[in-house]
Amino acid sequence: MSADPAAIDHVIRARRTNMFVDRERPVAERIITELCELATWAPNHKRTWPWRFASVVGAGRSRLGHVVSNAMAAHGDDPAKVTKALTKYERTPNILIIGSIPGDSDERTAENRDAAAAAAQNLMLAATARGIATYWGSCPKGSHEAVAEFAGFERGTHIAGIFYVGYEATSMETPTRPAPLITRISD
Numbered sequence: 001m002s003a004d005p006a007a008i009d010h011v012i013r014a015r016r017t018n019m020f021v022d023r024e025r026p027v028a029e030r031i032i033t034e035l036c037e038l039a040t041w042a043p044n045h046k047r048t049w050p051w052r053f054a055s056v057v058g059a060g061r062s063r064l065g066h067v068v069s070n071a072m073a074a075h076g077d078d079p080a081k082v083t084k085a086l087t088k089y090e091r092t093p094n095i096l097i098i099g100s101i102p103g104d105s106d107e108r109t110a111e112n113r114d115a116a117a118a119a120a121q122n123l124m125l126a127a128t129a130r131g132i133a134t135y136w137g138s139c140p141k142g143s144h145e146a147v148a149e150f151a152g153f154e155r156g157t158h159i160a161g162i163f164y165v166g167y168e169a170t171s172m173e174t175p176t177r178p179a180p181l182i183t184r185i186s187d
């Protein structure tokens with residue numbers, strides 16, 4: 001199998017962490033479904049299909065903010081961050097939560113997390129190709145359990161990220177990247 005390498009390379013390089021989106025134009029659920037389906041083509045060891053997705057729009061974003069804020073407060077987080085969390089998920093019209101289910105051993109759980117990260121990258125690249133910006137946000141400390149429950153994920157699901165999603169309004173500057181560090185071993 002071969003594809004147009006120039007097109008693929010362009011999308012890989014064009015993906016940027018970007019929250020400057022059109023706040024008035026939500027991404028349709030049909031497209032969110034398409035992105036999640038493309039995410040599932042990521043490799044996953046033992047075919048555990050470990051990723052879970054939750055699409056959050058409208059007032060759901062504020063409910064997510066409250067869930068995270070309460071969990072952060074219970075965890076003793078900085079009060080300014082706790083307050084900010086109440087509204088921060090309303091900055092983009094769509095939020096996607098990606099989770100990774102626990103495996104039957106620590107090793108499998110780690111592999112599931114790796115696979116979910118690969119799925120997340122698939123999703124972000126597919127979004128970039130459609131003019132949709134993404135921003136990978138970490139799930140705040142102490143709120144994984146509450147977010148997993150909010151998202152309807154299985155108990156013990158690790159939250160790989162809470163992704164801000166929307167049609168790109170302003171493109172980000174492209175940073176230079178350090179050259180890859182490659183150890184070459186032969187013969």
Ligand SMILES: Cc1cc2nc3c(=O)[nH]c(=O)nc-3n(C[C@H](O)[C@H](O)[C@H](O)COP(=O)(O)O)c2cc1C
Nearest residue numbers: 015016017018117135136137138139160161172175
């Ligand atoms: C696992 C993971 C967690 C991340 N969490 C955050 C975060 O909480 N806040 C944030 O600003 N960026 C977060 N990022 C995004 C990085 O900051 C971003 O990828 C980096 O600045 C490089 O920019 P680029 O994605 O445009 O190349 C995260 C990225 C990864 C892979």
